[in-house]
Amino acid sequence: MAFWTLYKREFTGYFHSAVAYVVLFGSAVVQGFQFGYILQIVTEDNYKDQSILQIFFVWPLFWLLILVQVPLITMRVFSEEFKLGTIEMLLTAPVREWDVVLSKFFGALTFFLVLWLPVVLDLTALQVFSVPPPPIYWSQIGLTALTITLIGGFYVSLGVFTSVLTKNQIIAAVLSFAFLFAIFGVSLQRWVQHTDATLLEWVSYISAPEHLQNAVLGIFDTRPVVFYVTVTAFILMLTKSILEGRRLKG
Amino acid sequence: MIEVENLSKTYSGFRAVQSISFHVNKGEIVGFLGPNGAGKSTTMKILTGYLPPTDGKIRIAGYDVVTDSLEVRKRIGYMPENVPLYTDMRVNEFLRFRAELKKVARRKIKERVETVKHLCHLKDVENKIIGTLSKGYRQRVGLADAMVHDPDLLILDEPTIGLDPNQIRSVRDLIKDLGKHHTILLSTHILSEVELTCSRVLVIHRGRIEASDTPANLTKLVRGGGSILLEVRAPSVDVISKIEALPNIEDVELILPSDGEWVQAKVFAKPGLDLREEVYGVVRANNWPLRELARVKATLEEAFIELTQD
Numbered sequence: 001m002a003f004w005t006l007y008k009r010e011f012t013g014y015f016h017s018a019v020a021y022v023v024l025f026g027s028a029v030v031q032g033f034q035f036g037y038i039l040q041i042v043t044e045d046n047y048k049d050q051s052i053l054q055i056f057f058v059w060p061l062f063w064l065l066i067l068v069q070v071p072l073i074t075m076r077v078f079s080e081e082f083k084l085g086t087i088e089m090l091l092t093a094p095v096r097e098w099d100v101v102l103s104k105f106f107g108a109l110t111f112f113l114v115l116w117l118p119v120v121l122d123l124t125a126l127q128v129f130s131v132p133p134p135p136i137y138w139s140q141i142g143l144t145a146l147t148i149t150l151i152g153g154f155y156v157s158l159g160v161f162t163s164v165l166t167k168n169q170i171i172a173a174v175l176s177f178a179f180l181f182a183i184f185g186v187s188l189q190r191w192v193q194h195t196d197a198t199l200l201e202w203v204s205y206i207s208a209p210e211h212l213q214n215a216v217l218g219i220f221d222t223r224p225v226v227f228y229v230t231v232t233a234f235i236l237m238l239t240k241s242i243l244e245g246r247r248l249k250g
Numbered sequence: 251m252i253e254v255e256n257l258s259k260t261y262s263g264f265r266a267v268q269s270i271s272f273h274v275n276k277g278e279i280v281g282f283l284g285p286n287g288a289g290k291s292t293t294m295k296i297l298t299g300y301l302p303p304t305d306g307k308i309r310i311a312g313y314d315v316v317t318d319s320l321e322v323r324k325r326i327g328y329m330p331e332n333v334p335l336y337t338d339m340r341v342n343e344f345l346r347f348r349a350e351l352k353k354v355a356r357r358k359i360k361e362r363v364e365t366v367k368h369l370c371h372l373k374d375v376e377n378k379i380i381g382t383l384s385k386g387y388r389q390r391v392g393l394a395d396a397m398v399h400d401p402d403l404l405i406l407d408e409p410t411i412g413l414d415p416n417q418i419r420s421v422r423d424l425i426k427d428l429g430k431h432h433t434i435l436l437s438t439h440i441l442s443e444v445e446l447t448c449s450r451v452l453v454i455h456r457g458r459i460e461a462s463d464t465p466a467n468l469t470k471l472v473r474g475g476g477s478i479l480l481e482v483r484a485p486s487v488d489v490i491s492k493i494e495a496l497p498n499i500e501d502v503e504l505i506l507p508s509d510g511e512w513v514q515a516k517v518f519a520k521p522g523l524d525l526r527e528e529v530y531g532v533v534r535a536n537n538w539p540l541r542e543l544a545r546v547k548a549t550l551e552e553a554f555i556e557l558t559q560d
Contacts, residue, residue, distance in 0.1 A: 005350045009336075016338035085334035089395070092298045092330075093351045094323040248302055 002095040003103050010077070010107025020111070023072050027065060028118040034061050035122040051137075052126070053144060056119075057212045066155065067180050073111055074159025075173035077104040078243070082167035091247060101240045105153075105160050112152045140218040147215035150228035151208045155180055157235040164242050184208065251276045251403055251433045252297065257306035259292050259457075266292045268457040269306070274450075276402075279429040281448035281465075282437035285558050289457040290437040291331055294407050297435070298328045311402055324353060327396035331407040333388055337381030341372055341391055344380060345398055352399035366394040369424065386417040393421070397428070404428065406436040410443060422447055441550045451550075455558040469548040470521065478517040478529055481542035486513045492536065493517055496528050512541060 014020040038055050041047070047055075056062065081087040090100060127133050162176040163169075187207030189195050204210050211224040252274040259267040267289040274280050282290050295301040297308060299319040308315040310322045336344060345363045354362050367373055370390040375383060380391060389412070396404055409425065410418045418440075425434060425447050438444060444451055445465045453461040453468070461468055482489060490502050498520045505514040519525045526545060533540050 001353070002351060005347065009347055013336075013338065084337070085330065085332060086336060087334075088295070088300055088330045089328075089334050092300050092323060092326070092328045093348070094320050094353060095351060096320070247300065 002093075002099040006095065006099055006103035007107055010103050011110050013107070014073075014111045017076070019072060019076075023069060024115060027069060027115045030061060030065050031116075031118045032122060034059055035119065039126070051140075051216070052134075053123075053140070054213075054216050057144070057216055058209060063184065063209065066151075067177060067184060069112065069115055070152075070155040070159045070180060071162075071173040071176040073115075074108050074156055074163055074176060075169045076163070077108060077160055078163040079167050079169045079172045082246075083169075087247075097240050097243055101160070101236055101243060105157055105236055105239075108156045108160060109149070109153055112156055113149065116148065137218065140216060143215040143218060143220060144212070147212050147224070150225060150232075151212065153232045154208075154228045154235075157232045157239070158183075161235050161239045161242075164239050164246070251278075251311060252435065253307075253309045254293075254297075255307045257293070257296065257308060258304050259289070259296060259301065260304045266457055267296070270454070270457070270459045272452055272459060272462055274433060274435060276433050277429075278450055279425065279434045279436070279448050281444035281451045282435060282454065283439075283441070283444060283451055283554060284437075284454040286439075288454045288558070290454055291407055293454070294328075294405050294435070294437060295330075298326055298405055299323055300328075324399070325402045327399065327401035327404045329392045329396040329404075329406045329409060331411075333392035335380050335388060335391060335395075338379065340377055340379055341367075341383075342376045344391065345394060348395045349398045354399050362398055362400065366397050369397065369427075370394040371420070385412045386414065389413060389417070389421070393424070402433060404432050404434045404436075406434065408438060409436055410438065410440060418443070441554060445550050453554065453557045460557040461553075465550050468553045469550055477546050477548075478519070478526055479514070479542060479544045479546050480517055480529060480533075480540075481512055481514045482533055482538040482540050483511045484513060484536065484538040486515075488536070489513050489515055489538075492532050493529060496525065496532065498523050498525060514542075516546070 035052075035056065038052055038059065042050075042052055042055065078087070081090060091097075127136070158179050159172075159176040162179065163172040165175065166172050183206065186203055187209050189200065189203045190207065190210065205223065205227060211221070214221055214224075252272075254273070255271050256269045257267055257271070258265065258269050270289075270293070282293070284290050292301065296303050297310065297315065299315050299322055302316060311325050313321040313325075315322050339347065342363065345366065346359060349359045349362055350356075367376055370393050372387070372390055372394055375387055380388065383391065389409070393406070393409065396406065406425070410421050413421060422443060425436065428434060429447070429449075436448075448465060451461070451463060451465055451468055452459055480489075480493075486504055486508065490504070493499060493502050493515070499517065500520055501518040503516045503518070505516060508514060517525070517529060524545065526543060530540075530543060533543070
């Protein structure tokens with residue numbers, strides 16, 4: 001019950017801030033531009049063996065967008081509470097630390113998913129205005145959505161974690177961008193020449209682009225699911241301990 | 251309602267609160283007095299479960315603050331110093347959110363929010379964004395938030411700081427009114443406020459409780475609860491020696507500079523005694539012309555300064 005109350009406040013809170021609208025607008029523009037551009041290539045070069053989604057989600061701009069979006073969404077979740085002192089008011093209400101951490105995490109994750117709604121609109125438009133309409137593969141779309149949610153969960157948890165470390169939103173954003181970029185950078189190994197095969201195998205365990213590539217093709221792999229769920233849970237546990245620690249320190 | 255035993259709090263080597271014990275009974279309005287940095291806010295934060303104590307036992311409404319924190323927090327309305335609020339929310343929205351968070355029954359939320367808005371005179375700003383409100387209104391929103399779940403105990407950290415005299419008066423009246431049904435612990439610097447609202451005062455200094463009594467009794471502690479002001483025309487040496495010769499006199503102090511031949515003196519008697527008659531006896535026996543003989547009541551301010559001076 002406390003979780004639900006806090007979650008509603010977290011999620012609606014995004015729509016009270018200018019930053020959120022800027023991110024929403026920027027995301028829609030970038031996604032629309034990318035979608036249109038890819039659509040043009042696909043039609044002009046008459047691609048037959050790749051769907052538009054397959055190209056969309058390996059496009060570098062897509063990943064750059066995610067790496068920028070997440071820190072901007074999550075930077076305020078705890079930092080602002082520490083800065084305004086509202087954390088004291090929040091934690092002296094009858095709520096558990098878990099309620100607070102989880103509501104902030106799910107609130108941010110929901111907003112992250114809202115940021116990807118324009119792609120759904122783009123795809124719907126494609127469906128409606130194409131003659132004949134392109135075929136729809138629901139399992140692949142569902143799998144893609146699930147994988148984006150899992151990756152988003154992992155990245156958002158990292159952002160929430162950096163936000164609990166400092167009362168300065170800018171520091172929180174820069175830190176989470178650095179963490180995210182370091183983790184994402186590992187997956188770039190795939191495109192480096194002369195990389196060791198065993199290393200690549202390890203890389204594939206944590207490489208988000210590879211996971212998403214498989215999902216778009218309709219390949220369901222449980223390893224990434226387990227990976228994202230455990231890592232996210234671990235980071236959230238860490239966040240909760242640090243929240244407690246900061247309070248105990250006074 | 252509040253039972254504190256040997257509470258201590260140490261921040262990285264600094265002992266903010268040192269083994270304090272006190273009780274607050276149901277229905278009391280207790281003022282927490284002390285200079286800046288005395289440990290008032292720390293103690294309040296510990297009572298609300300926000301900070302853990304380093305040592306000691308605290309029970310609120312029968313629940314342990316450390317082990318039954320959630321139960322305690324349900325029964326406390328806390329207004330922190332400087333009143334932190336979500337500045338992006340509207341007053342109505344914020345109060346409803348807080349009521350829901352504090353587990354007010356769903357069908358009662360509307361009624362409770364209306365009640366506290368009425369009590370704190372927030373009706374005319376109910377749809378305003380908190381960030382645009384003045385300090386006085388924010389203070390009242392904080393107070394409304396503290397009361398929204400109708401708690402047994404209100405803990406208010408500096409409820410009137412930063413308000414103008416009219417607002418101070420209205421908050422004071424509100425607190426007095428609330429005291430009829432709630433137990434209240436409030437901290438403040440403003441001594442007149444304590445005298446007007448509180449049934450008991452706890453004076454805390456350097457992390458220790460220096461005194462716990464009614465405001466009236468506290469003032470009696472100050473060198474006999476007051477002194478006698480005397481102004482006569484006589485040699486100052488005579489005045490001192492003859493009055494000091496009386497039984498039960500602790501001290502005679504001259505107030506300088508003297509006005510020509512007139513000597514002004516402050517006479518301190520032993521605690522609880524009124525020696526005006528005896529002093530007048532001395533004046534009459536020596537045939538000193540008398541211009542003033544009056545009892546000066548000690549103020550709470552004097553008590554406060556005496557208790558908290560090093």
